Amino acid sequence: MPTATELGKMKKLEALLEHCRHVSELLGGEQYVSCSVVLPALCHLSRVMEVTEDDPAYMIKFKGTFAADMEGRKEKTNITWLRVATSLDPRFKDLKCLSKPERVEVWGTVRALLQEMERERPAQPDNQVTPEPPKNKLNLMLAHESSSEEEEDYIQQCLERYKAEPQTGMDNCPQEWWSTHEGAHTEMACLARKYLATPATSVPCERLFSISGHVVQKKRASLLPENVNRLVCLSNWLKKKKAVA
Template sequence: MYELPCRKTVTKRIQQLYENEKEDKVNLLEKAECVALTADHWTSVSNSNYLGVTAHFIDIKWRLHSFALTIQKTTTRHFAENVAEDFESVAEAWEVTQKVTTIGTDSARTMTTAMRLLTFQHMPCVAHALQRTITVCLADSGFTGTLARCRKIVGNFKHSPSNTEELQKEQTEREQDKEPLIQDVSTRWNSTLFMISRLLKNQEAVKATLAKQKHKLTMLTTAEWDRLQRLETLLKPCRYVTELLGGEIYVSCSVVLPALHPLTRTVEVSDDDPAYVVRFKAAFKKDLSQRQDTLNHGWLRVATALDPRFKCLPRGERGGVWTSVEELLQKEPDRATPEPTEEPARKRSLLLFNSDSESEDEEGPNGALGRYRAEPTISGTDCPLQLWSTHEGAHPQLSALARKYLGSPATSVPCERIFSLAGNIVQKKRAALSSENVNRLVCLSNWLKEKKENK
């Protein structure tokens, strides 16, 4: 006997809930000292352009916050001047203009040009750079033909329920899980790795199923299956780095340099590598090096130095980084330092992520920075924010810098997730949603999910 509320009632309640949740977010931003943003553009099924912006900061209790600010419809074309104005309008609307530190975007030319027109630091998306490197290397090293045949084989099963059923029977006979094959998508990170990994896992079942069917597919040769196995080995470290840097609930900015350094080591050419692997590794190393030059190394180095898991950098960069931190400390206002409650930690060797500096014994400077450098690093699995929360009193000025630099995300993945959410809301049957309702629904979904996770 329950009578459903009418459309106007539902709309009114959504508006009220949005305003209540927005007020909570405004209060959080008012208390934040520094705020980092990520931004990107998205086109809906109704061919409308939207700008998505997310906020990221560390609060006074050393909790990392990440949530959507807006997904607003843009009526102008994506010229750099218009994009810059959009960023400024969002910052002004949320009253964070004076608090914004970095804006993370992809490496699109319009975005990069827009950042030059703004006073904020630009944080190019590391995940986008890595994905572009992989795409270029796959095309240049001879994997294109093999991957094309893989896509046709996967499509043979994805587009036919009867073929899928036959594959599942073969999987059952081999006591394997009934897993569907995965089709890669050029815009989805790591999807090529997922496709070849699933194919390799079900190699015998796929061969047996296709042997019973009449088809015009070009089967993979033994050499090509071996090629896929080697490609899987090459791409797995890239997947790890992408997932590591794409998180929102943990610090990622300080992990960029320690993660990219061992990644370059995995593509060192060995004597056992066939010619196509040598070409892939050479192209990967060259392309990634060029894309790394566009990263905000100044910010990344300081963030790494202020992360107690790493602290130090390679020998050639170390002196300049600590000099930069010292200069930043001099600009920081004096903060009251409470009486110490425990003895200062004994001076120990600094643990570096770069092997060429592990044996170097270096005396740190005097003062707060020297005490911080003398303290031992923590485990790579520990949370740096927990350590800063307990050591804030011992390093009041350094902790303020840490809150600022560690709060910036390394990628624009948060915005990508917002657009994935928006795509589920603005569907073909809901393409007529007004831009105001799109913003309310997307932001509310993101905010309520964050509130649930933080409980």
């Protein structure tokens, strides 16, 4: 049996790991946007794992090991994608989880993505009348420069309008926000649909494989494939029904 001292250590570690449990459940969900929450969640864990003067030796060792492992996993993630997703979430668009130079870099990336979208827009239909280009070569160069500057100004205005929007609460759904404000931020809404729809992890898919492993056992190895599909779907539907109730 553990001693009273060991039980005290375990209680302190349990309180620390409660933050990890909360983040794991937050990132492993499938009923809400999770991709844009990754960086704020990691920033929260980094603050929790900071060593303080009151920490005993075992707590310092645990925090150091945990922080080192978390930094190693960050190197294998697509940080650029996560930063863009975070900036497109109206709950985290202030980017407080990043440093000021990193915030400038993120908005530069978003600006480049908007410029790329503008270039990839489909051409005008054949029945639409377009003005004839100027014949003078100097006028051609000036017109090209003018259109490029207008495009940059327009994209900058799109970014500034989005930044000026008030930050939403944590309980609000970012996809519902974009659905409501799509008319005012058409270009930004296209990026938001692409980035916010990406799941943070493959946990929901792995759960389905785990359910299938429980259904198909040695004593039920003769199940037909369609029956396995029905049992897996029923299990998933019953869980959702209980969650709603």
